[in-house]
Amino acid sequence: MQYLHTMVRVSDLxxxxxxxxxLLGLKEVRRKENDKGRFxxxxxxxxxxxxxxxxLTAPELELTYNWDPEEYTGGRNFGHLAYRVDDIYALCQKLxxxxxxxxxxxxxxxxxxxxxxxxxxxxxxxxxDALAAQEPWAxxxxxxxx
Numbered sequence: 001m002q003y004l005h006t007m008v009r010v011s012d013l014x015x016x017x018x019x020x021x022x023l024l025g026l027k028e029v030r031r032k033e034n035d036k037g038r039f040x041x042x043x044x045x046x047x048x049x050x051x052x053x054x055x056l057t058a059p060e061l062e063l064t065y066n067w068d069p070e071e072y073t074g075g076r077n078f079g080h081l082a083y084r085v086d087d088i089y090a091l092c093q094k095l096x097x098x099x100x101x102x103x104x105x106x107x108x109x110x111x112x113x114x115x116x117x118x119x120x121x122x123x124x125x126x127x128x129d130a131l132a133a134q135e136p137w138a139x140x141x142x143x144x145x146x
Contacts, residue, residue, distance in 0.1 A: 001086075004125065005043065005060040007079030009072055013040060013065040020044055026061065029053050038067040058084070080113070080121035080146070088112055088126040089137060105140035109133055113146035121146045 010016040020026045026044040033040050042063040045053035053060055064079060085091050088106045095114055096102055103121075104113035109131035112124045123146075 002056070002058060002084040002127075004058040004082040004084055004123075005062045006081055007062040007064055007123075009064045009066065009070075009077040009079055011065075011069075011072065011077075013042065013063065016063055016065075017042065020061065020063070029060065030057075040065045040067070078120075080123045082123040082125060084125050084127045086127055087131070088124055089131060089134060091124060092137065101143055102140070103144050103146040104142050105137045106131075107133065107138050107140065109137075115144075115146065 017028070021028060021044065026046055027050050028042055029045045029050065030043045031040065042065070043053075043057070044061045044063065045059070049059055052058070062079070062082075088109065088111075092102050092106055092112050092114075100114050102112060102114055104111070106112040106124070106126070110126045114122050114124065116122060
């Protein structure tokens with residue numbers, strides 16, 4: 001397993017970039033604009049981690065800016081932890097067998113979400129290419145929120 005990033009939703013991207021980059025000293029390493037989803041993702045890395053971030057896209061801080069105004073309450077501005085895993089199906093099965101709800105099953109063989117006992121969302125991403133779809137995951141519905 002490899003730690004990838006922590007996601008934080010921000011309400012003012014410019015103010016957040018000023019804080020994280022100009023004041024804290026993090027570096028913007030990549031940006032993704034999604035017109036259809038109406039959001040921008042900005043990935044930041046600490047200067048020491050920047051070379052590793054360039055090679056591995058980790059460890060990073062992901063700033064998520066939703067273009068449509070949204071009020072973040074109840075910790076919704078904190079998004080999730082993300083880990084790259086060797087076999088998403090095997091890990092999800094282990095978690096499920098031990099009573100963990102798979103909130104967003106790995107239907108695509110690439111991504112799943114679960115929650116910690118304290119309700120922190122954890123994103124699991126398949127290392128390399130997505131695995132071929134397989135049951136029971138392919139037809140499993142989402143449960144709750146993540």
